[in-house]
Amino acid sequence: MAPPTLDTEIDLINAALTSTGNSPITSLEDGTTEATVAASNFDRVLGAELAYPWTWMHATRALNRVDIPSTDTSWRFAFQVPDDFEVERLEHCGHPIPWDSLSDWVVCNVEDGVIARGRWRPPVREWPAEFRAALCVRLEALFLRSLSEDFDKAARRDQDAERAFRAAKLADSRRRSPRRPGTSALLEARRG
Template identity: 35%
Template sequence: MALTALALCTRALLKIGAAPITSLEDGTAEAEVAASLYAGARDALLSCHPWSFATGQMALGRLEAVPLSGFANAFQLPADLLRAVSVAPRAAFRIQEGRLLTDASEATLTYVFRPAEAEWPPSFATALVARLSAEFCMPLTESASRAEALYQLAEAELRGAKLADGQGQTPRAITHFPLLDVRG
């Protein structure tokens, strides 16, 4: 089954014993809960970690207007930004009013964006389904204890997805550590 919002929501509903849905707009209680909670849960999970499949870089365009907040320059943020990870060259920055503010004269932003569901690795999809089942549990089953158990399972799935994501890249080496320098 292709990864879609509908497929992911249906998997989460089945995990809590609810009826599957055929559309996010089919008028059932399950569809209404799924439609209301899916986007927020998806974006929260994407934003909580710099996932390799959802992290990109972009050279930002400088805006003409000078910011009033003490920074020298303002840059236009990408439309698909969920979370800023870093700015190069390394400089202090702030995101405010939909702009990146910094003293640097140019800026390349590393950021988390929202990729299509079909591009997600299985570990992330499984973590999202676990999170959705926890989110859907209270409104559909009214069982607080079951919802709490599902949240704990969702956290374990998230840890596993983060671990799998981190193993797909070379670990960052510590290039300079002042405490080692003083030991001579």
């Protein structure tokens, strides 16, 4: 039998539920106890794990300018922020520029060519396999604690999840490439 594909949040939850001896769910709103526990805790558990600066969440987006509403602001131009994108900084011609957030826009004093650098949450199917597997183990611990009330086994699965996330972070760091490869001024001076 082929292993289950973990392409959606429900797939991740069902993998954890079935491995702990619980029944799978069809949606987070299907009314079962399993769905209620998953709906109440999934975003919290996921949010805690996504707080780490995973490289696969870093993104760069060219922003589209929108008409700025009539507000008392010192900023002249507004740009639409894409859905599920958290802006960390704006750049123009490779240089950081001052900016502010206004609703689902960012505002600045540069008219065009504004690039946003930040984090976004890609679809589950695009998450690295190591991360999805570690998240399943973390969810197993949750379900063992809340549904099966097997606290000892839940504690062991939490330890397994910690090991799995350490391995996922190591794999992620090995995929990371330098942002600006090159030599430093000190190395250039030493080389002559």
